[in-house]
Amino acid sequence: MSTSFADTTAGQPLRRIAVLGLGNVLLGDDGFGPMAVEMFRSLYECDSNVEILDLGTPGLDLAPYLYDADLVVIADAVHPREEETPGTLCVYCDDDLGLSEAGSSQARSSPAQLRLTSHDPGVLESLAQLRLAGHAPSEVIVVGVVPESCGLGKGISLSVLNTCLVAVDTIARLLLEHSIDCRRRRDPIQRTLWWLSGSA
Amino acid sequence: MARISIDPITRIEGHLRIDVEVDGGKVQKAWASCTMWRGLETILRGRDAREGWVFAQRFCGVCTTVHAIASVRAVEDALQLEIPANAQYIRNLILIAHALHDHIVHFYQLSALDWVDITTIPKADPARAASIAEGYSTWPGNSRRELEAVQNKVKGLIGSGQLGIFAHGYWGHPAMRLSPELNLILFAHYLQALEFQRKSCQVVGILGGKTPHIQNLAVGGVMNAINLNSLATFNMDRLGMLQSLLQDLIPFVQQAFFVDTCLLAASYPEWFRYGRGVANYLAVPDLPTDAKATQFDLPGGLIMNGNLASVQPITNWRDESFRAAVAEDVTHAWYRGEGAQTPWKGETDPNYTDFHEDGKYTWVKAPRYNGSPIQVGPLANVLVGYASGHPLTRKWTDTAFKTISSVHGFKMTPDDLQSTMGRYLARGIRSAMLSDLALQHWQLLTDNILKGDDTTYNPPQFPSHECEGVGMHEAPRGALSHWVIIDKGAFSNYQAVVPTTWNASPRDEKGVPGPYETSLIANPVVDPQKPLEVLRTVHSFDPCMACACHTLDASGREIARVKVL
Numbered sequence: 007m008s009t010s011f012a013d014t015t016a017g018q019p020l021r022r023i024a025v026l027g028l029g030n031v032l033l034g035d036d037g038f039g040p041m042a043v044e045m046f047r048s049l050y051e052c053d054s055n056v057e058i059l060d061l062g063t064p065g066l067d068l069a070p071y072l073y074d075a076d077l078v079v080i081a082d083a084v085h086p087r088e089e090e091t092p093g094t095l096c097v098y099c100d101d102d103l104g105l106s107e108a109g110s111s112q113a114r115s116s117p118a119q120l121r122l123t124s125h126d127p128g129v130l131e132s133l134a135q136l137r138l139a140g141h142a143p144s145e146v147i148v149v150g151v152v153p154e155s156c157g158l159g160k161g162i163s164l165s166v167l168n169t170c171l172v173a174v175d176t177i178a179r180l181l182l183e184h185s186i187d188c189r190r191r192r193d194p195i196q197r198t199l200w201w202l203s204g205s206a
Numbered sequence: 207m208a209r210i211s212i213d214p215i216t217r218i219e220g221h222l223r224i225d226v227e228v229d230g231g232k233v234q235k236a237w238a239s240c241t242m243w244r245g246l247e248t249i250l251r252g253r254d255a256r257e258g259w260v261f262a263q264r265f266c267g268v269c270t271t272v273h274a275i276a277s278v279r280a281v282e283d284a285l286q287l288e289i290p291a292n293a294q295y296i297r298n299l300i301l302i303a304h305a306l307h308d309h310i311v312h313f314y315q316l317s318a319l320d321w322v323d324i325t326t327i328p329k330a331d332p333a334r335a336a337s338i339a340e341g342y343s344t345w346p347g348n349s350r351r352e353l354e355a356v357q358n359k360v361k362g363l364i365g366s367g368q369l370g371i372f373a374h375g376y377w378g379h380p381a382m383r384l385s386p387e388l389n390l391i392l393f394a395h396y397l398q399a400l401e402f403q404r405k406s407c408q409v410v411g412i413l414g415g416k417t418p419h420i421q422n423l424a425v426g427g428v429m430n431a432i433n434l435n436s437l438a439t440f441n442m443d444r445l446g447m448l449q450s451l452l453q454d455l456i457p458f459v460q461q462a463f464f465v466d467t468c469l470l471a472a473s474y475p476e477w478f479r480y481g482r483g484v485a486n487y488l489a490v491p492d493l494p495t496d497a498k499a500t501q502f503d504l505p506g507g508l509i510m511n512g513n514l515a516s517v518q519p520i521t522n523w524r525d526e527s528f529r530a531a532v533a534e535d536v537t538h539a540w541y542r543g544e545g546a547q548t549p550w551k552g553e554t555d556p557n558y559t560d561f562h563e564d565g566k567y568t569w570v571k572a573p574r575y576n577g578s579p580i581q582v583g584p585l586a587n588v589l590v591g592y593a594s595g596h597p598l599t600r601k602w603t604d605t606a607f608k609t610i611s612s613v614h615g616f617k618m619t620p621d622d623l624q625s626t627m628g629r630y631l632a633r634g635i636r637s638a639m640l641s642d643l644a645l646q647h648w649q650l651l652t653d654n655i656l657k658g659d660d661t662t663y664n665p666p667q668f669p670s671h672e673c674e675g676v677g678m679h680e681a682p683r684g685a686l687s688h689w690v691i692i693d694k695g696a697f698s699n700y701q702a703v704v705p706t707t708w709n710a711s712p713r714d715e716k717g718v719p720g721p722y723e724t725s726l727i728a729n730p731v732v733d734p735q736k737p738l739e740v741l742r743t744v745h746s747f748d749p750c751m752a753c754a755c756h757t758l759d760a761s762g763r764e765i766a767r768v769k770v771l
Contacts, residue, residue: 032264059416061418062418065267066311067268130371134370135400139397201261
């Protein structure tokens, strides 16, 4: 039984990294985030200081998972900013999220523009609270996809499914760029995409 | 007369719209509308009953474990399957840790800023604030140094001219009346609360394998392997980690959170006069202390018409009167169907008509108990416990009353709890109770394991005939019940009657409104442009529309739009 979320906090000197999937698996392409992290877990191997978690749609309950982290990579469905087509991969870093000093004043004065991901009320509010409390993550990157359809129980659309594989490799590349050990598994481990199975 | 429509009203995921008519500075009429369709029953029908909990914990992004446990309890009830004592204690500890997390988030992150005006914090005297706080509490986070640091952060935020996530607060509203010092104390705890949210999650993580979606459940018990001599299983190390996390959590709950609810109540005593609403209360028994679930640490019961002396106990999960009493009415909800239906026969057949205040106006059904609307939540939990003479409820309620009267001399009675402020205070009382119970259930688990019992699971046997069951849980927002019909191991019907459905209920076929709607009548509104007082009463219920209505709107795109009010 994995207890990574609990164990990595036992005072280890290692950097704390979180790869988090956000989204509702029951709502079609909104399940991109959970699917991407599950595929990442299946295809790549990381050390125990990297938490890989499907968080669903936690709203403000996101804060504990970001608390004092060194790097957070969030996989999530995002709203198109321009005219991106469904399935487009969008990578946002601190500047885009209005988190860096340079980006903060602009972003804060126009909160409407903050809706980068479907779940950003939780993401941005949690980050702001943690920053004020002095426990914000040092860096946040969103690996997003523009959804095609978020219908109840509809499963993932083909365009988003294809992007999912690219997103998984993107997450691995981002970790490597941050000098975090991340190895492609020779034999992928079983992935549990239980929500895509049909009813009995 | 002014008509105010607030949409959306929650600070978390979900779609709740409140319409009120205001005349003479008071609410005359109110409507609660959920603007999303709920379709979770469709997803569960036909699925393997052993896997229902995995789907059920996705009903809501916040109450994941709550639905998972109600789901396995429903199937176990249908099979009349007893689970091992260890499984009860492990589930109980998960539920306690989740509830503490949820109550902390509600009080600080989701509702404190309806009462705490952060823009006055720069004017506070930190030394005076520290001495006030130390008069009521031993919490180390109340030191002058700590409060000064928080004050400097707030000064920096305000000085930047950009309040960020706090930009939408009703700052300077005449109904905000805390002193700068109290505002500073409560906001310091708002920031400190984040650390304890994390610790609560860690408790759930150790027991459940992962959070927020636990992985250790099974119909028949839990999948935690217990072996005190093995490093890979649930062992003394894990028990020790749990104990130390709980010991870290308890002082924050009892010395910061609980005391803060008392200080807030003592400072706004007029809010014990508003928001009473539906005075029928339901709590279901929870935290069983034996394998057969015959004894519970949280008592269940029913109180009608605000009369505490009339409390009727609900002593176990198989209570026949409960099963016969619950029905859902769709007269004013966007569904087809007539009359009230028991959840076992419930249908979810959408019939959207737009908002018609005299017709259909919400996606929430109207649950009724023997035909009456019911209020659920920490207040119902505390009132039922108090009225039944439950010692732990009495201990913390009486402590709260004593603390409140020591501030400005306001003498409280249990009847005062039936109000907007009573709901806030009850959440503080319930959290203090749960923090005591956390260590008790840790002890029950440890003692049972040390006795040599390592069983955690009894395998289920599914009969070839149809069977029905109810799974109950006294969740953070109140009484939750999952109603299932199982045929050859698969669900043929599944209905969840969730706390927010009880509280956000619309009018029924007799035109009787639900708890949110009733509680708003006569609520003051000083400035219709800034209806802060309406938010206070609605937020006192801790609205969470995600599972009451589930997540789908007409366009299927606006997945979690929230306006922070």
